[in-house]
Amino acid sequence: MAKVTFRNVRKSYGSLEVIHGVDAEVADGEFIVIVGPSGCGKSTLLRMVAGLEVITSGEIAIGDTVVNRLEPKDRDIAMVFQNYALYPHMSVYDNMAYGLRIRGKSKSEIDAAVQRAAGILELAPLLARKPRELSGGQRQRVAMGRAIVREPKVFLFDEPLSNLDAKLRVQMRFEIQKLHRKLGTTSLYVTHDQVEAMTLAHRMIVMNAGRAEQVGSPMEVYENPATRFVAGFIGSPSMNFLAGKGAGAGKVALGHGGIVRFAEGQVETGREVVVGIRPEHLEVVDPANAFFAGTVELIEQLGADTLIHVAHGADAAVVRRPHGDSLETGAELHVAADPSRVYLFDPQSGARIR
Amino acid sequence: MVENRPWVTFLSHAVLIAGVVVVAFPLYVTFVASTLTLDQIVQVPMPLLPGDHLIENYSQVLTAGSTKGSSAAVSTMLMNSLIMALTIAIGKIAISVIASFAIVYFRFPLRHFFFWMIFVTLMLPVEVRIIPTFKVASDLGLLDTYAGLTLPLIASATATFLFRQFFLTIPEELAEAARIDGAGPIRFFLDVVLPLSKTIIAALFVIQFIYGWNQYLWPLLVTSQESMYTTVIGIRRMIVGGDAANEWQLIMATAMLALLPPAVVVITMQRWFVKGLVETEK
Numbered sequence: 001m002a003k004v005t006f007r008n009v010r011k012s013y014g015s016l017e018v019i020h021g022v023d024a025e026v027a028d029g030e031f032i033v034i035v036g037p038s039g040c041g042k043s044t045l046l047r048m049v050a051g052l053e054v055i056t057s058g059e060i061a062i063g064d065t066v067v068n069r070l071e072p073k074d075r076d077i078a079m080v081f082q083n084y085a086l087y088p089h090m091s092v093y094d095n096m097a098y099g100l101r102i103r104g105k106s107k108s109e110i111d112a113a114v115q116r117a118a119g120i121l122e123l124a125p126l127l128a129r130k131p132r133e134l135s136g137g138q139r140q141r142v143a144m145g146r147a148i149v150r151e152p153k154v155f156l157f158d159e160p161l162s163n164l165d166a167k168l169r170v171q172m173r174f175e176i177q178k179l180h181r182k183l184g185t186t187s188l189y190v191t192h193d194q195v196e197a198m199t200l201a202h203r204m205i206v207m208n209a210g211r212a213e214q215v216g217s218p219m220e221v222y223e224n225p226a227t228r229f230v231a232g233f234i235g236s237p238s239m240n241f242l243a244g245k246g247a248g249a250g251k252v253a254l255g256h257g258g259i260v261r262f263a264e265g266q267v268e269t270g271r272e273v274v275v276g277i278r279p280e281h282l283e284v285v286d287p288a289n290a291f292f293a294g295t296v297e298l299i300e301q302l303g304a305d306t307l308i309h310v311a312h313g314a315d316a317a318v319v320r321r322p323h324g325d326s327l328e329t330g331a332e333l334h335v336a337a338d339p340s341r342v343y344l345f346d347p348q349s350g351a352r353i354r
Numbered sequence: 355m356v357e358n359r360p361w362v363t364f365l366s367h368a369v370l371i372a373g374v375v376v377v378a379f380p381l382y383v384t385f386v387a388s389t390l391t392l393d394q395i396v397q398v399p400m401p402l403l404p405g406d407h408l409i410e411n412y413s414q415v416l417t418a419g420s421t422k423g424s425s426a427a428v429s430t431m432l433m434n435s436l437i438m439a440l441t442i443a444i445g446k447i448a449i450s451v452i453a454s455f456a457i458v459y460f461r462f463p464l465r466h467f468f469f470w471m472i473f474v475t476l477m478l479p480v481e482v483r484i485i486p487t488f489k490v491a492s493d494l495g496l497l498d499t500y501a502g503l504t505l506p507l508i509a510s511a512t513a514t515f516l517f518r519q520f521f522l523t524i525p526e527e528l529a530e531a532a533r534i535d536g537a538g539p540i541r542f543f544l545d546v547v548l549p550l551s552k553t554i555i556a557a558l559f560v561i562q563f564i565y566g567w568n569q570y571l572w573p574l575l576v577t578s579q580e581s582m583y584t585t586v587i588g589i590r591r592m593i594v595g596g597d598a599a600n601e602w603q604l605i606m607a608t609a610m611l612a613l614l615p616p617a618v619v620v621i622t623m624q625r626w627f628v629k630g631l632v633e634t635e636k
Contacts, residue, residue: 051533051534052530052533071533072530072533072534073533073534073535073536078534079530079534081527081530081531082527083525085525085530086531087531087532087545089546089549089550098537098545099534099535099536102535102536102541
């Protein structure tokens, strides 16, 4: 096991820079999730750790070794691919044993390692099968088995669950968590799914357009987003953003007569800001305490929750309420939130105003 | 499509049967002729039922050959054909699989240039370059040798192109997974690429074996000794003049023998063809 260090890591394809200097440190045994929308460079970052992409500048170290110039096989890592990348003509057993055979391990050592991995992942009855005779979830487990037999210093997961259906994904998420608890190997996990990120990560790196926007534990990121992008990306349904202007101490005036009170930050009167409030923090209140009033445009029943889409002039907001409301579209709604749950962002830079 | 129109079924079967007859009848006539005596063959009309000289005719061509024109034994010719077809088929596959592996998996200067050079030669049939090729083969002293028969035909743009197209469909992640597992390029080639190419290799083997077996123009040029004749050339050399001057029963027996090996290869490899089409191991 080992820590992984990123020092000002950059990646360019020709003159196009896609990763603009990432600094991060992954502690020994930590489970780090790199999350971001497609094209943000998260997979590229992971592939640079694996040695499948050249590091244009900066350094990546595994343990105390800078691995920039090492071949993948010399980095002591194992990777799980999105499409599993199992060798189609080999049995499950051979798929798992292949890496060990190349390393010249003895037959008995290989057998012990494969049997142990198969035991952990409950693959024992499938060892003789070919990958095409397995279901998606089983293939994914084999891919993980291939990674764990080698007992590498670092596991790399590249969107391992995106080819699975929703139910299986939840189950595999749980299994990955169990696996990590059992083995305690440093893990880097790339996903675009913020639910996976929230549930799996010890800490997460939220990436956008080649930059690490925020590094922190899931709850830190959720409760204290550093930028407007992070605030909007983490949390589902995503945060409401409303345009406003500073209106004296602790107040922002919205475009259509609403006034939002906030607890944190300083906003000069007249400065344009973006107000962010999560749907789950908006409450229906009486008109006297309301931030703003709006008309109900759409009601989405999710079973446990109800999402109410409210129009406030040109702005729109979503309110998340527990099940059991009897609202009608077209009704007028007055909403407010705890001022400490109101986030302010700079409209140009997207940075949080604190 | 599920249809129940009896006359359509009848018509389509009639057309198919007519097609089979058109293809099969000449073969049948060849077979019948190979069991008759020369006198019976030159009768008009020729008998359409097999005669009783089958064993006599076949053993004569296999051991002694015909008495007019070429007099080499057909067994030697069959052996020559077999050596030529196998060498060409195996050589072509061996060279083109390695060439395509290099083109697909390695980055080297002028990679695309070389690929397109190979691709362009697809457009040049052997006949276009046959005179210079003959000159080269003759200068190298390859006339009347197995090397001369096979070497100039081994380089294959078609097979290289097909292997390249197939390799491009192998997911990139497999190569990456192998790299992480610690397999170098040669291990990856032997352990992953070759086993995955089994079915396409089988298909190419059939095609190239028949291509090699049926070569006519090139062996005609480079062989002058009877001991180096291939079967196809042998048939040609047995035909010396007018109708009555040829021993047609022996020529037909040789033709039947020449047909057998390609037929055997196709029939035994058929299973692989179907397998290659049905299951995509990727």
